[in-house]
Every structure is written in C-alpha cells, then in structure tokens.
Amino acid sequence: MRKIAAALLMAGGIAVAGPASAHDGANIVGALIGGAVIGAVVSSALNPAPPVVYAPPPVYASAYPAPVVVAAPPAQYCYGPGGGYVPCAPVPVGPAAYAPPPAPAW
Secondary structure, eight states: OHHHHHHHHHHHHHHHHOOOOSSOHHHHHHHHHHHHHHHHHHHHHHSOOOOOOOOOOOOOOOSSOOOOOOOOOOTTEEEOTTSSEEEOOOOOOSOOOOOOOOOOOO
16 A cells, blocks of 8 residues: 555656756756655655664662661560570679689680
8 A cells, every 4th residue: 555655656757857858958867866765755755763772771680788677676575495486584783703714725
C-alpha cells in the first residue's frame, strides 16, 4: 500500500513539474527542484528514521553491606554462655577487693 502511494506521488510530481524544455533554463531548474523535493518526501515515507532508544542507567551495588540491626537486650539481662539472654548476676555490694597481679612467667 505504501509503495502504491509512493508511486502515485512520484507520478503526480512529474506531471506537475511538466515537460522540461532544453531551450529555457528556468523549466529545467524547476523540474530538478521539484523532483528533488518529491524524491525526498517519498524516500522519507518509505524509510522512516529508526526510533531513538536509550539504555537504562547502570545500577551499582553498594560497596559496603547494609548494617545488621539487632534489638537491644531486655533490661537487667546479660548474654549467657549458652548463647541466649539470661538474668544478670547481682552486683556485689561492699568494698572492692583487688587481687595482686599474677607473677611473670619468665
């Protein structure tokens, strides 16, 4: 269907341009300009420009992993040796007793 329309448009352009006379330069220039314009219209109708497609922007991964968020332990609980939270031992009351430093192992 497009080729038929293009052929009819070309024939109409040639008919409108009229016969070119070798003795008058204006008719030849008019026919050449008309043919060029009609040819450009036909060629652009038959070969449309390809659609412009843009690539999506790149997605970069974070250089550092997201921090792990852990809930705070309940009040008065400590992390026990079994791997869970246990009630903390009572804090001793009274004067602090310090042990002497250990002897060197030399």
